[in-house]
Amino acid sequence: MNAPAPAIEQDQLGCRDLALAALGGLLQAAPAQDAPEACLLHDAWQRGGGAAWPEQVARSLAQPPAQDAKLIRAAERLQLAPMEVLAMALAAAVEDDPLVGRLMVWLQAPVVNARPSLALLARAFVPLCTSTHSEGLAEAKTLYALAFGAAVRAGALLLDADDRPLCERGLRMHAPLAAALAGIDADWPGAPTAQLASAEGLDADALDQWAQRLAATDGAGLLIRSASPAEAQAVAAALAARLGSRPAWWGSELPPGADLWMSLSGRLPVFSLQSAPGEVVGVPPLRHHTGPVLVLAGVDGSIRRDDGLLAEWRVPRATLAVRESLWRDALGDIPVAAQAARRYRAAPAQAAEHARLSQLLATGDEASREGIAQAARLSSACRALEALAMPLPEPIADEALVVADGVRAELQRVLQRCEQRETLHERLGAAARARACEGVRLLFTGASGTGKSLAAQWLASRLGLPVYRVDLSSMLSKWIGETEKNLAELLARAEHVDALLLFDEADTLFGKRTEVASANDRFANAQTNYLLQRIETHGGIIVLTANSRSRFDPAFARRLDFIVDFSVPDARARRELWRLHLGQASDCDDAAINRLAVRVDLSGGNIRNAVLAAAASAGSRGAPIGVDDIAVGVRAEFRKLGRTPQEF
Numbered sequence: 001m002n003a004p005a006p007a008i009e010q011d012q013l014g015c016r017d018l019a020l021a022a023l024g025g026l027l028q029a030a031p032a033q034d035a036p037e038a039c040l041l042h043d044a045w046q047r048g049g050g051a052a053w054p055e056q057v058a059r060s061l062a063q064p065p066a067q068d069a070k071l072i073r074a075a076e077r078l079q080l081a082p083m084e085v086l087a088m089a090l091a092a093a094v095e096d097d098p099l100v101g102r103l104m105v106w107l108q109a110p111v112v113n114a115r116p117s118l119a120l121l122a123r124a125f126v127p128l129c130t131s132t133h134s135e136g137l138a139e140a141k142t143l144y145a146l147a148f149g150a151a152v153r154a155g156a157l158l159l160d161a162d163d164r165p166l167c168e169r170g171l172r173m174h175a176p177l178a179a180a181l182a183g184i185d186a187d188w189p190g191a192p193t194a195q196l197a198s199a200e201g202l203d204a205d206a207l208d209q210w211a212q213r214l215a216a217t218d219g220a221g222l223l224i225r226s227a228s229p230a231e232a233q234a235v236a237a238a239l240a241a242r243l244g245s246r247p248a249w250w251g252s253e254l255p256p257g258a259d260l261w262m263s264l265s266g267r268l269p270v271f272s273l274q275s276a277p278g279e280v281v282g283v284p285p286l287r288h289h290t291g292p293v294l295v296l297a298g299v300d301g302s303i304r305r306d307d308g309l310l311a312e313w314r315v316p317r318a319t320l321a322v323r324e325s326l327w328r329d330a331l332g333d334i335p336v337a338a339q340a341a342r343r344y345r346a347a348p349a350q351a352a353e354h355a356r357l358s359q360l361l362a363t364g365d366e367a368s369r370e371g372i373a374q375a376a377r378l379s380s381a382c383r384a385l386e387a388l389a390m391p392l393p394e395p396i397a398d399e400a401l402v403v404a405d406g407v408r409a410e411l412q413r414v415l416q417r418c419e420q421r422e423t424l425h426e427r428l429g430a431a432a433r434a435r436a437c438e439g440v441r442l443l444f445t446g447a448s449g450t451g452k453s454l455a456a457q458w459l460a461s462r463l464g465l466p467v468y469r470v471d472l473s474s475m476l477s478k479w480i481g482e483t484e485k486n487l488a489e490l491l492a493r494a495e496h497v498d499a500l501l502l503f504d505e506a507d508t509l510f511g512k513r514t515e516v517a518s519a520n521d522r523f524a525n526a527q528t529n530y531l532l533q534r535i536e537t538h539g540g541i542i543v544l545t546a547n548s549r550s551r552f553d554p555a556f557a558r559r560l561d562f563i564v565d566f567s568v569p570d571a572r573a574r575r576e577l578w579r580l581h582l583g584q585a586s587d588c589d590d591a592a593i594n595r596l597a598v599r600v601d602l603s604g605g606n607i608r609n610a611v612l613a614a615a616a617s618a619g620s621r622g623a624p625i626g627v628d629d630i631a632v633g634v635r636a637e638f639r640k641l642g643r644t645p646q647e648f
Contacts, residue, residue, distance in 0.1 A: 013047070013056065013060060013065065014060070014065050014067045014089070015057075015085055015089035016089045016090065016093045016100075017044060017047060018053060018057050019089050019090040020044035020090075021044045021045045021047065021049070022048075022128075023041055023124045024041035024042055024043075024044045024046075026107070026123060027045070037102065037106040040103065053127070057086065057128065061082060071085065071181050075088075077260070077263065078154050078260070078288065080151055082128050083121075083145065083146060086128075087116075087125075088156055088173065090121075091116070092178035094114060094173075095175050095179075101115075104116050104120075108120060117171075118147055118159075118171065119167040121142075122142040122167070125142050125146075129141055129142045129145075143167060147159065147166055155256025155258070155259075157173060159171060160172065174188075174261065176188045177260065179265075180261050185246070185266075188248065188255070188258060190255075191248065191249055191250060192251055193249060194249050195230050199237070200349070200352040201323070201348030201349070201351060203316060207239060210222060211239055214292035215292070219309065220309050221293035221294070221308055221311070222310070223295045223311065224294060224313055224315060225297055225298065225312065226296070226298070226299070226314070226315040226347070227347070228350065228381060231347055231349040232315065233249070233272075234349055236268075236270045240268045240294075245267060245291075245292075246267055246268065247294070248262050248268065248269050248270065250270065250272070251272055252271070252273055252281065252284065254269075254286075259289040263290065268294065269294070270294040270295075270296065271294070272296045272297075273303060274297070275297060275302060276300065277300045277301060277530060278301075278484065278530075280303075281302070281303055281304070282303075282304050282306065283307075285307045293305075293310075299488075299492045300492065317345060317346075318346065318351050320341060320422070322348060322351070323342075323346075324337070324341040326341075327341045330358065330359045331358060331367050336369060337355075340358070342422075343464055344465075346381075346496065350497055353380065354372075357375035357379060358372045373461075376464065376466050377393055381496055382466050384493060385468060385493045385494060388470075388486070388493065389468035389469060390468060391468055392457055392460075392468065392502070394457070396457045398462075399580070400454070400580060401458045402569065402573050402604060403455065404569070404573065407455075407565075407567070414440070414564070415462055417440055418440050418459070418463055421438045421439070437538075438539045439538045439540055440540075440562075441538070441562075442560065442563075443543075443544045443545075443552075444544070445546050445547065445563065445566065446547070446568075447568055449604055449606050449608075450566035452545040452566050455543075455566070456543040463541075465498060465499060466497065466500070467501075468494065468499055468500070470490065470503045484530050491534060495540045501540065501541070501543070502545070503542065503545065505546065506545060507547075532555060532556060532559060536559045549565075571597045572597070574600070574601075575593060575594060577604050577607045578593050578607060582625060585615060586625040586630075588625070602637060606637045609637055611630070611633065613632060614632065617629040617633070
């Protein structure tokens with residue numbers, strides 16, 4: 001047997017070399033072999049000091065070479081035993097050095113495994129065990145120390161998941177963690193990816209302040225709330241840049257070893273969590289990461305962090321000055337850009353996208369008011385809202401809304417309130433500003449077909465806002481908490497894009513609370529309470545329609561800004577409805593239309609149905625709509641209403 005070679009300089013000898021030296025020590029009791037693998041391991045054993053390699057391990061861990069700086073940092077953080085440090089070094093070497101993998105296969109033949117088994121490592125690292133037991137017991141102690149030690153518990157080392165005996169199971173390491181130990185920045189495979197919104201318009205001063213606070217406090221966390229996940233991710237990316245880090249995106253689960261990987265690679269952990277109203281969601285614990293932490297969530301629910309501080313910041317809506325800058329950058333310094341900035345109160349990312357879409361849809365040299373309104377409906381955030389509500393893209397002309405003079409006057413007051421909702425509270429007293437909310441809540445009541453839904457679309461058209469009809473069947477759920485969760489998500493998305501929401505037959509959701517006679521009654525009342533409170537804090541425009549206000553809880557009236565009663569149209573209004581619906585498709589003279597208005601007592605919705613039926617009848621003959629065609633449609637509507645048709 002060759003005499004042990006003296007240990008070489010510490011700055012030339014790393015933990016990988018020492019791990020191979022330990023494996024080379026297994027060959028000393030075997031006959032001399034000419035296999036190249038045996039020669040390589042024998043050389044490693046000699047370079048590590050021969051039989052004195054455990055002393056060299058102690059010296060190298062006390063004064064580690066530069067290439068082991070991150071490995072020793074991880075060992076100190078996890079409080080690893082020397083054998084675990086060598087196991088980590090060897091597991092990392094297998095991932096990036098094919099020669100080391102070849103050596104593992106040769107050592108463990110006939111089993112083909114490029115990763116070291118616990119049995120192999122236990123035999124090799126026995127000299128590091130300080131046990132006074134016999135060799136067999138010392139080897140078993142080493143095996144269990146590796147299998148259940150701090151490195152495996154932290155996810156720095158992973159045991160193969162199979163049903164083989166423990167001693168035959170291999171140890172491996174996540175490739176990104178191996179890269180981090182080598183000083184290479186590699187992404188974690190399978191981690192969520194971010195869909196970043198535009199960073200334009202974000203509050204740079206607020207971002208700088210939060211970055212300074214996070215950097216000054218060890219382990220500080222920040223909860224970023226936004227109705228838009230993409231916008232929240234853009235904020236997180238901007239904060240990461242200010243902190244000199246790259247974000248690592250996660251959901252509600254953190255893979256084993258990922259927190260150590262982030263610590264070694266300097267990544268900023270960013271968790272995207274979803275919490276429903278009344279639900280508490282915990283941030284995954286970070287046991288081995290001491291830097292800042294970001295958590296992204298919607299506007300509802302509660303987020304809890306048990307292993308550190310967690311401040312909260314709700315991404316503010318873009319100010320008027322910021323919106324004006326975004327619109328001028330996209331459209332130029334033109335009047336329509338300034339008007340759009342005042343009219344559309346979207347979040348910064350949404351405002352930037354809206355402005356660029358308006359530029360794309362511009363006809364001629366400048367964008368038009370109609371093009372800007374169309375761009376609002378085509379934005380990505382509005383398209384996401386379509387999963388929860390039905391868009392009503394058709395604009396309603398002013399003359400298409402036929403209502404009583406009193407109703408129109410009330411709608412004009414509603415329009416004025418909506419146009420000034422952003423600045424309305426600024427000039428008022430402290431009491432008015434104390435609970436200021438930019439949202440506007442409206443209730444339109446009246447018989448079916450009196451124009452309630454049409455008025456909501458008319459209001460949206462005048463404001464240039466997208467309007468969505470809420471599908472109540474998609475909101476209601478038999479599962480406790482699901483209705484509130486669905487409504488919270490809907491309101492958050494609508495507020496983000498500043499869309500008008502239309503709830504038809506709203507008494508289904510916002511009806512009276514009942515006497516508590518069962519658990520179902522208690523649950524229904526709790527649901528109503530939440531809904532009443534939630535719409536009170538909504539920052540957008542909500543229009544509720546119902547046949548009668550009597551079906552609503554009395555406490556609901558206080559939370560409404562306007563209640564508009566739509567009456568059945570009188571003869572004058574009916575004449576206008578017949579005229580507007582028939583247009584140029586009828587050969588009826590004024591006298592015939594006057595008779596229809598006086599003798600046919602129908603609402604606007606029924607008149608529309610009658611005209612459509614008449615148009616189909618006349619179209620089959622290729623002739624204009626005549627009185628006889630209208631009579632057929634009118635009789636059909638009376639039959640549907642259970643009334644006797646009137647002669648006209």
